Amino acid sequence: MVEVTRLGAAHQPLAGRVLACSPDEDEITGETVRIGRERPDALLYTFYTGEPIPPGMILILAIF
Numbered sequence: 680m681v682e683v684t685r686l687g688a689a690h691q692p693l694a695g696r697v698l699a700c701s702p703d704e705d706e707i708t709g710e711t712v713r714i715g716r717e718r719p720d721a722l723l724y725t726f727y728t729g730e731p732i733p734p735g736m737i738l739i740l741a742i743f
Contacts, residue, residue: 680711683722692724
């Protein structure tokens with residue numbers, strides 16, 4: 680999970696710092712929720728770096 684520390688003129692992320700890294704999705708989700716509650720104004724990003732998503736699979740994304 681990355682916290683964006685600098686945004687560009689068009690509000691695109693330009694810089695950030697890594698706050699959590701784990702192959703365990705539940706661990707990253709827990710940290711994202713915890714930090715989001717502690718600092719609701721923080722702009723947090725998570726990244727999926729696992730196997731490619733199979734064709735035909737439907738994904739549901741949640742924003743905290």
